[in-house]
Amino acid sequence: MTGAGLVLPPQDQQTPPAAVLRAPGDQPLGEALTDMQLLLEQHGHVIAVYPSGIPAAHERRLHTVRSVLESDRIALLKSDLPPLGVAVLVRQLRQLSICDFSAGVIASAARLLSHYIHAGALLNSVTRLDRVPVGLKSHAKSWVPGSQFAVLANPEPQLIRVGTGELAGPRFATHLLVARGQSQSEWVTGTLAPGWQVGAVHEAVLPDESPGWWGTSKLVEFAAFLPDISLIHQLVSSVRREACTWCGNELIGDRCGLCNAPLNPPESRTRGPAALNP
Template sequence: MPLAIAVTSPDQVLPDTGRPRVLVLKSPAEQSLEDALAETSATLEHHGFLLVLYPEAAQAPLVRRLYTVRAVLESDRIALIPLPLPPLAVAVLAHQLAQLTDPAHGPQPGPGIAASAARLLTHYVHSGALLGSLSKLDRVPVGVGSHLKSWLPGTHYAVLATPRPQVAKADRPPPGPDFATTLVVARGQLAADWPERTLAPAWRAQGVLQVPLPEASVRWWATPKLVEFAAAIFDAGVLHQLVASVRRERCPWCGLEVLGDRCVLCVAPVPPGIPAPSPPSPMRLVP
């Protein structure tokens, strides 16, 4: 029985991917605390564990609701995982975890490994946007010169948010992944085929998936004139190899196997053992 992967907005679920369903938790404005507790209890009873992904930039009432539900249920089987990613990239990571925990793609990782994998895979998502204005952007460092030039009509900028923030003119695509990815594209009010025509070839994307723009993207990028993109590994076999390549530890509090120095479920620190090597490039994981 696969553990449950949940997000906090319907537009954080990639449509038409044919993968296991990602659950959507309702906001405090849509659901009472009593109903949220009942729904979460039923999810835990059916799945055993619940991994909740949400953006670090999520609204405060939503974050308070998540922590309240976990505290009232007194459950260390709920992992609350804030992600330093733009909205579209959160949807992409939820899709990856759904693939990773799908029994159809091989043995399921344990709940501690799956929760830790969310932190690991964040480093392999290349996310950004093509913007028509940088004037109000504050989530990616932007130089004064770029700010001023972005006021010129027709100027477009390619902004990379993760894994290394960078701002470049659209005619010079930012450096991308050195491993096979699928490019996911969501359009706002900027009419441009730049992701398909320029970025996908430059990043050697294996495919391009068009999806609706998440509602939170306009607020995150501080402009409706954008095309958001995220490149990530969509091959379930490579995802399994990548997670399996990282040294595992045993959480001293709950006993689950985890990756890294902290258990995401019970939030206990994991004492350092033998230094773990850096995660390898996915290019070296497949023949």
């Protein structure tokens, strides 16, 4: 991970911890290379997941480390999920890391599992929100000051003004993770959670990256997710495994999670009954 706020506490005693890959301003390149080399020696592979909103210098650092070490055992997975959704995804990958999957399958599973994370936020303002393509700019001026807006960024963008509609939620059993910013609203726990029929609500600390991602600090971020590791394991297992034609590692889906090469030829792309088509 690229930030400590993106590391959620484990749900059980078996889930391994996550390592934080620090920004260039917090760590010289030499130390970053040493830390990465140590992680590779200890674990064999490193799967680094980071949100699309991190500073460009931090992203360049990740690619520099991978390039200098010339290692195909380092996967760099850039996610368009909001920060809390990224944190949920990383915890699920941590859970999968102790299962009977290769590093290539786990890295490729990130794209699959992202489809099953419903990530959004309750916002007091959408004037600076530019990461959800739902035509906010053209409509913001017509909304009444003081309104609250519920926005879903993943898996499909949605926007409603609270009190005038409902967010379409998951059609499968989930738990809801909630992280509060500078908003005291109970709409997420009092209205959204019952409406989505979630099995449980869990509180988390708001990631440092969240106000920048959503364009305001007056928010309550949320993410609905599959809580059962056995179901996640079954979901990943349902997808046919292929060998990457570039690096030779196992993959699922249509792109290698370790080297990012597409599965070739296209005719050989095979998917499981539910995976990749939630």
